[in-house]
Amino acid sequence: MALQIHYTKTHFSLTMLHNTTLSSNKVSALRGGLGTMLLHSNCISDKQCDSCFFSDECLVQRIMYSKFDIKPAYITTGESVGYILECENHKRNFQKGDLLEFDLILFGKSIIHFSQLLQALFSLGQSGLGANKAHFSISDIQNENGKNILCNGNIIMSNYQPHMLQSYVEHRLTEFPYANELSNVSLIFHSPTTIKYQGNIQQSFHIEAILNSIARRIEMLNYYEGKPISGKELIHNIPNVIKQSSYAEEVNRYSSRHKENIKLHGITGDLLLSNVDFETLSLLLAGELIHIGKNTSFGFGRYTVVPQ
Structure with a gap:
């Protein structure tokens, strides 16, 4: 649901x-x-x-x-x-x-x-x-x-x-031949991603922070439609990070509302995950469409999941 x-x-x-x-x-x-x-x-x-x-x-x-x-x-x-x-x-x-x-x-x-x-x-x-x-x-x-x-x-x-987001996830799952088994996947981040986790803006990728950010985003979108849910209940397993690379990015924008230039910070890069189960893969695929982290309306937080 x-x-x-x-x-x-x-x-x-x-x-x-x-x-x-x-x-x-x-x-x-x-x-x-x-x-x-x-x-x-x-x-x-x-x-x-x-x-x-x-x-x-x-x-x-x-x-x-x-x-x-x-x-x-x-x-x-x-x-x-x-x-x-x-x-x-x-x-x-x-x-x-x-x-x-x-x-x-x-x-x-x-x-x-x-x-x-x-x-x-x-x-x-x-x-x-x-x-x-x-x-x-x-x-x-x-x-x-x-x-x-x-x-x-x-x-x-x-x-x-x-x-429906559910339909998007179901379609994407058909592109993963071992979706029902523990498998390896890569996350490729295409736009700067800004995630606050445990009080700090992340300078490198942490899978717990990514999963929490997806769950929070799903929770917010459900609240937006008037359906209160607990995003924490969507996280069942934490995959292992085999390797990753991350790069800091800065985006300048002018805010006509605040009449000033604003710098937005984030990271791009990729990470390879192992032991990804079906529920976690579904959650990661949902995050592809809805984006994660802050400044999503500016296109921040876009990534794709690639089978390995």
């Missing part, structure tokens, strides 16, 4: 309309741009969010800083669990006609806001992305199975298909 979490994953292709330069951190630019466009079309209080009488019902707040149906006591920040932006393209110089591709994952109640986010992206293309106001058109939108959501300028909402 813990993996009965609704999600959609949508792939976007943007075509640059002129030669331009973008920052290496595309997720921050996209997230900030989408938030700005949503404010332009919805805000009635001159963007004074902290003092706004309507903040509890604000569409922008509901999309960008998701409200839990049941809020766990440990949630003290405004970080959203409702969406993830994935874009690991660090290219800076784009020519007219070049593509910028990214994925948008929506969870739970946020799934219903796809149309508002799509309209915000369309407006962002007209207004311009990033400091250089790079203009773009939306050339393609596909669902998780490669079906077109955008076709000849029309949006086909029937192809915008919500799925």
Whole structure:
């Protein structure tokens, strides 16, 4: 039942309309741009969010800083669990006609806001992305199975298909020939991962911290849908770490909300695990989709599980 979490994953292709330069951190630019466009079309209080009488019902707040149906006591920040932006393209110089591709994952109640986010992206293309106001058109939108959501300028909402995290895990398990036996797997971290464990931000990978982070994330997404569960009950076994490599990474982003530059820290790398049982493999595969650690809305904490 813990993996009965609704999600959609949508792939976007943007075509640059002129030669331009973008920052290496595309997720921050996209997230900030989408938030700005949503404010332009919805805000009635001159963007004074902290003092706004309507903040509890604000569409922008509901999309960008998701409200839990049941809020766990440990949630003290405004970080959203409702969406993830994935874009690991660090290219800076784009020519007219070049593509910028990214994925948008929506969870739970946020799934219903796809149309508002799509309209915000369309407006962002007209207004311009990033400091250089790079203009773009939306050339393609596909669902998780490669079906077109955008076709000849029309949006086909029937192809915008919500799925369950459980179904994702079950599909991925079919790609592991020894899933029902103790086996070896590798975790490959593609984006910076920031995990706080036992009071400290991890400087290298610890499997206990990774499993706890996955379980906490599943717990939070269930709370977001109004289903209180205990994430600790999802951890049944701790695999052995045979070897690992980790590298510190720093991502710079500008926060339009706080009007300042912020540095986000994390680690990338990989680790090889042994004695991975079926329950642990299922948990690790769930973490692939939902990401782990802090700053997941910026694409942090993405990894894949590879059989060995």
